[in-house]
Amino acid sequence: MAKTKPGKKDLDSYTIKGTSKVFRPGDCVLMRPSDSEKLPYVALVEKIEADHRSNIKVHVRWYYRPEESSGGRRQFHGAKELFLSDHYDVQSAHTIEGKCTVHSFKNYTKLENVGADDYFCRFEYKAATGGFTPDRVAVYCKCEMPYNPDDLMVQCEGCKDWFHPSCVGMSIEEAKKLDHFLCSDCSSQSDAKRPMNSFPVSPTAERVDFCSLHPTKKEGWLISSLHSDSTVPCESQYKR
Numbered sequence: 001m002a003k004t005k006p007g008k009k010d011l012d013s014y015t016i017k018g019t020s021k022v023f024r025p026g027d028c029v030l031m032r033p034s035d036s037e038k039l040p041y042v043a044l045v046e047k048i049e050a051d052h053r054s055n056i057k058v059h060v061r062w063y064y065r066p067e068e069s070s071g072g073r074r075q076f077h078g079a080k081e082l083f084l085s086d087h088y089d090v091q092s093a094h095t096i097e098g099k100c101t102v103h104s105f106k107n108y109t110k111l112e113n114v115g116a117d118d119y120f121c122r123f124e125y126k127a128a129t130g131g132f133t134p135d136r137v138a139v140y141c142k143c144e145m146p147y148n149p150d151d152l153m154v155q156c157e158g159c160k161d162w163f164h165p166s167c168v169g170m171s172i173e174e175a176k177k178l179d180h181f182l183c184s185d186c187s188s189q190s191d192a193k194r195p196m197n198s199f200p201v202s203p204t205a206e207r208v209d210f211c212s213l214h215p216t217k218k219e220g221w222l223i224s225s226l227h228s229d230s231t232v233p234c235e236s237q238y239k240r
């Protein structure tokens with residue numbers, strides 16, 4: 001972070017021109033891009049500074065949209081996903097046109113309504129190397145993809161893994177009507193284990209027994225490999 005130079009003064013807050021919205025260091029703001037066709041830029045305000053002529057400069061740390069990262073947007077990226085970059089900048093306060101909220105991934109998934117100014121961030125992004133932190137996340141479904149909070153998923157009552165309806169041969173509409181779901185692995189395994197000519201004493205217990213043997217897939221894929229085309233698992237699953 002830049003030090004305050006002589007004649008410059010740090011401000012605690014700034015009121016966005018033409019609005020009553022006030023932002024402070026630590027807040028997230030929307031900045032008008034030079035090309036008005038583009039989406040606004042999102043930045044984290046680190047410091048607000050006024051010079052002796054009362055020109056207000058804002059020290060920011062940029063959020064990148066997935067399409068601005070070296071690997072581009074992938075299927076598991078949410079529409080409101082941002083990466084906190086290591087790209088710092090100083091901008092005129094005039095370019096700020098609004099405030100927004102960048103939620104943690106967990107808090108975002110709990111939002112009842114996602115407003116236009118709600119975003120989420122689960123990765124930090126190094127602009128120079130294209131590296132992500134954390135470099136591993138939990139993966140789900142047969143396609144072994146990180147969770148995209150925009151996508152509907154159904155949970156298997158057996159193995160507790162989550163599945164995309166399309167990956168298990170269902171439509172979204174069918175998935176929404178489901179009361180119970182057992183993935184094909186769990187249902188075929190519980191059938192196979194059933195002794196011939198006799199009903200299981202406790203189908204529930206049997207299912208639990210099997211599921212303890214079910215391989216856990218929660219170790220996660222390296223995010224760097226998820227972001228490069230060559231090593232994406234089950235690439236055929238990508239439907240664009």
Ligand SMILES: [Zn+2]
Pocket residue numbers: 140141142143144145163164167
């Ligand atoms: Zn899937």
Ligand SMILES: [Zn+2]
Pocket residue numbers: 156157158159160161182183184185186187
């Ligand atoms: Zn299952």
